[in-house]
Amino acid sequence: MFQGIWAHKFSPERLNTEIEVGFEQVQAANHIFNETVPGIVFPTNVAFGELLEKENIIKTVSARARKQNLTMGVRVYDCHTAMAQAETGHFEMIRNLVALYDFIICQMIPPAANYSLGPERFFKEITKEFSEIVKAVKLIGNGTQVILESGWACASNESNSKETTELKWFWERMGQWANAEKQNVFMADAFDNPWKNAANQLAAHYGLWMHLDTDNNSKEAYVRKVPDLHIQKYRKPQPPPISVGLDGNNKTKTATKSQVSEGHAGSNKTTVKPKLYYATRNGADAWK
Helix, strand or coil, X not given: CEEECCCCCCCHHHHHHHHHHHHHHHHHHHHHCCCCCCEEECCCCECHHHHHHHHHHHHHHHHHHHHCCCEEEEEECCHHHHHHHHCCCCHHHHHHHHCCCCEEEEECCCCHHHHHCCHHHHHHHHHHHHHHHHHHHHHHCCCCEEEEEECCCCCCCCCCHHHHHHHHHHHHXXXXXXXXXXXXXXXXXXXXXXHHCCCCCHHXXXXXXXXXXXXXXXXXXXXXXXXXXXCCXXXXXXXXXXXXXXXXXXXXXXXXXXXXXXXXXXXHCEECCCCCCEEECCCCCCCC
């Protein structure tokens, strides 16, 4: 689980408050159960070019996260554009920005026009594009991890057979691809977000679970859209020992499950290959 910090057109005072609250929430969660939250995502939804305007504050947040043994990431919706810029004369600028992060979440959500074409075409497009992004980031050479975030919405909060078949196909195919290619994938979303209907109907319905038309918000108010998904089952990884950097000395320390599943161990960017490369973005267990 990562703690996101929103930074959209805030005043400096409001942004500082968001950052302070974000770090306080991480500390509170990890105090209850150690290493529940291994990292910060800042900003949580941004175009790569906007990061240039926030470079100084990003450096401050990055340094603070590392001081607390937290990883630092960003969620970007135009990764491919940014990597293309790196290939056309802006390499140093892009490299300096990427170096501030342990991981980059590349959000690739289908536009409304893609739904008439079906999920297979979109799957081919984004996996090809994401593979190119991974190669570009490796060339930059900072050891930054790249995570793909994607999903396939049902058009409404109903169990439409065609829509749920497409959702099932897309989730299963992404899971198979992630495990076969050893790429880290976040699926959006575990649960529908019905409050987003006013702004964007599709945005409300990416969930694997849908919320019934009721004021009840208990477990009984949610229904699984797809009864079963045939993807590789989660197997608890056995964390290998990792030397140096986790606690600031030369002692060997064993990686936690959260560090293994995210592929990073502390601020030294030591990569630990996970056995699971596929997870829901907001927390449901896809295999229950």
